[in-house]
Amino acid sequence: MSQPEQSPREALAGIREREFPVAQRLTYLNHAGIAPLPSRVVRAMTAALEELHRHGAAHYEELVACCERTRGLAARLLGAAVDEIAFVPSTSHGLSLVAFGLDWRPGDNVVLSAHEFPANVYPWWAQRDRGVEVRTAPAPRGWVGPDDIAPLLDGRTRVVALSSVQFARGGRTDLPGVAAVCRERGVLLVVDGIQSVGAAPLDVTAAGVDVLVADGHKWLLGPEGQGIFFCRRAVLEELRLSVAGWHSVAEPLRFEELRWELQPDASRFEPGSLDRVAAVGLGAALDLLLEVGLDRVAARIQELTEYLLAGLDARGIPVLSPRDPAARSGIVTCGTGREAPAAAVQRLHDAGICVSARGGGLRASPHFYNTEEELDRLLAGLTTS
Numbered sequence: 001m002s003q004p005e006q007s008p009r010e011a012l013a014g015i016r017e018r019e020f021p022v023a024q025r026l027t028y029l030n031h032a033g034i035a036p037l038p039s040r041v042v043r044a045m046t047a048a049l050e051e052l053h054r055h056g057a058a059h060y061e062e063l064v065a066c067c068e069r070t071r072g073l074a075a076r077l078l079g080a081a082v083d084e085i086a087f088v089p090s091t092s093h094g095l096s097l098v099a100f101g102l103d104w105r106p107g108d109n110v111v112l113s114a115h116e117f118p119a120n121v122y123p124w125w126a127q128r129d130r131g132v133e134v135r136t137a138p139a140p141r142g143w144v145g146p147d148d149i150a151p152l153l154d155g156r157t158r159v160v161a162l163s164s165v166q167f168a169r170g171g172r173t174d175l176p177g178v179a180a181v182c183r184e185r186g187v188l189l190v191v192d193g194i195q196s197v198g199a200a201p202l203d204v205t206a207a208g209v210d211v212l213v214a215d216g217h218k219w220l221l222g223p224e225g226q227g228i229f230f231c232r233r234a235v236l237e238e239l240r241l242s243v244a245g246w247h248s249v250a251e252p253l254r255f256e257e258l259r260w261e262l263q264p265d266a267s268r269f270e271p272g273s274l275d276r277v278a279a280v281g282l283g284a285a286l287d288l289l290l291e292v293g294l295d296r297v298a299a300r301i302q303e304l305t306e307y308l309l310a311g312l313d314a315r316g317i318p319v320l321s322p323r324d325p326a327a328r329s330g331i332v333t334c335g336t337g338r339e340a341p342a343a344a345v346q347r348l349h350d351a352g353i354c355v356s357a358r359g360g361g362l363r364a365s366p367h368f369y370n371t372e373e374e375l376d377r378l379l380a381g382l383t384t385s
Contacts, residue, residue, distance in 0.1 A: 012292075012300065016369040019288065027353040027374045032167065032195055032331050032365035035221045037281070044284035045223065048277045063276050070283030074228045077286055077294070078212065079203030083265035086229040087274055091194050092119040094213030094229040095161070097269055098190050099123035101239035102158060106131025110159040111152045114139045117167045120192040124161060143171030143327045146181045153181070159188045164202065164212075165195035168359030170321045170331025172196070179208025188235065194218055197228070198289055199330045199367070200298040210235045216278075219330065219367065222285040226278035231266045245271030292368060300368040301330040307372050308332050308364060311379040320361045333363045334382070348381050 022028050022036040048063060067087075075082045088094040099110075100123070110124045114136050124134050135157075137148045149160055160182050165172050175191065182189045191212040196202060198219030204212050212230040216222030231239070241262070246252050248268045250261045262268045289297060309332060312319050318335035322328055336344040341357035348355055348362075355378065356363045364378060 008296070012369060015288075015292065016371075020369050023369065023374075025352070027377050029364040029366050029370065029374065029378060030354045030356055031199075031219055031221075031367045032170075032358075032363060033356050034217050034224065035219065035367065037223065038221055038285060038288055040288060041222060041281045041284045045277050045281040048280045052277075063280070066283060067274060067276050067279040070279050070286065073283055073286040073290065074230075077197070077290065078228070078230055079205050080230050081233070083267075084230055084233060086231065086266040086269040087279055088213065088215075088227045088229045088269070089225050089275070090119075091192055091213045091215045091227055092123065094211075094227060095120055095190065095192060096123040096126075097229065097242060098159070098161075098188075098211050098239060099127055100242035103238075103240060104130045104132050104158070107133070108156050108158045109133040109135050109154070110161060111135045111137060111149060111157060112160075113137050113144045113148070113162055113166075113173075115142065115166045115168060115171070116161075116163055117192065117194075119194075120161055120163055124159075139166075139171070141171065141324075141327065142166060142169050142322050143173055144178070145174040146177040149178050150181050153185050153187060157185065157187050159190055161190040161192070163192040163195060164197070165199075165329040165331065167195055167331075168363065169333040169361075170195075170329040170363075170365075172322075172327050172329045174326075175202075175207045175209060182210075183208060188238075194227075195331065196329065198285075198297075199301055201294040204230055204232075216282045216285065220282070220285055221288065221367070222282035223278045226275055226282045228282075229266065229269060231269070233265075236266065236268075239269075241268065241271075243269075243271045247272050297368045301366065302328075304366040304370055304372070304375060305330060305332050308366070308375050308379070311375060312382075315379060315383050317382055318361075320359055330367070331363060331365050333359045333361045335361050336382070344382070348378070351381055353378055353381055 019038040071085050072082050075085045135152045137144055162173050179189050188210045191209050193212045193214040197214040210232050215227035217224040248271050250263055312334050320333040341362050344362050345357045
């Protein structure tokens with residue numbers, strides 16, 4: 001007799017039970033910070049370590065193949081070509097590849113928004129001693145759109161560098177709208193995608209993104225130190241290598257026949273040996289997200305954030321995140337009354353509820369496997385402050 005088909009909610013409950021033992025111990029609502037590793041990620045990384053432990057590099061080609069599979073999954077997730085994907089150790093590293101790789105001229109400028117995470121500020125500030133002006137678009141609504149960016153662009157603007165989702169209060173950038181303005185002016189759109197990739201579908205080609213970087217340890221549910229770098233083919237030759245090594249060249253295994261001919265694709269930005277164990281772990285995380293489906297992931301996160309917003313409203317707790325559905329994300333930041341945000345976060349942490357203090361308030365960031373009951377615990381903890 002065939003088993004009855006599971007409902008979507010039952011299927012997610014099964015994944016929660018199998019993949020997220022953290023839920024048995026904690027109310028974990030901090031995926032905009034560092035996500036817990038799913039069980040399959042831990043198994044994949046442990047198996048890779050065991051293989052290296054027991055056999056060294058005897059079967060190394062299998063590990064390489066696993067990493068290339070991860071590259072393919074990342075391309076699928078982003079709507080990119082495989083040869084447009086490189087692995088980077090962090091979002092900061094990937095953004096620096098662009099900031100230090102462009103052929104700047106004194107008087108050129110780059111445009112940021114007022115609420116960028118430091119990873120998307122300091123690489124650009126570091127270009128000021130080359131005569132580059134860093135312009136900042138105000139974001140009074142908590143996010144930016146084309147009307148905020150366009151007035152700052154001129155004939156010397158080379159780059160607009162924005163987060164897809166603002167880290168502190170979760171405002172979502174209108175990437176297609178900004179991209180259209182950038183295309184009209186011949187300006188590169190560089191995106192820090194760490195707060196959206198893995199939480200919602202994003203087709204970088206359709207959105208008009210030129211470069212996107214996202215480390216794997218937040219919404220992607222992967223390990224720290226293993227990120228994705230997307231570089232559109234047409235942009236590849238605009239970026240001078242700021243870090244180069246044996247793997248940057250077209251025939252890296254010809255160790256005794258040196259020739260400066262770069263890899264023809266984005267892998268040129270991988271100068272040396274990769275953290276292949278972490279890449280295997282990221283691949284397992286991408287498998288999980290693609291198995292659930294990014295549309296379903298995004299829909300479930302939206303259900304949870306709407307539930308949380310309604311609960312905050314019912315208790316009279318001020319919401320600091322955008323209320324406009326077009327600008328909302330998986331991040332909900334709220335006020336903490338007379339209690340300092342850091343003190344509220346510590347008190348909740350002591351009660352087994354994991355959130356962060358950001359943006360002048362308390363930031364909650366549920367993922368698809370979280371439940372309304374967990375949000376009720378958070379709301380109860382806020383109400384008793």
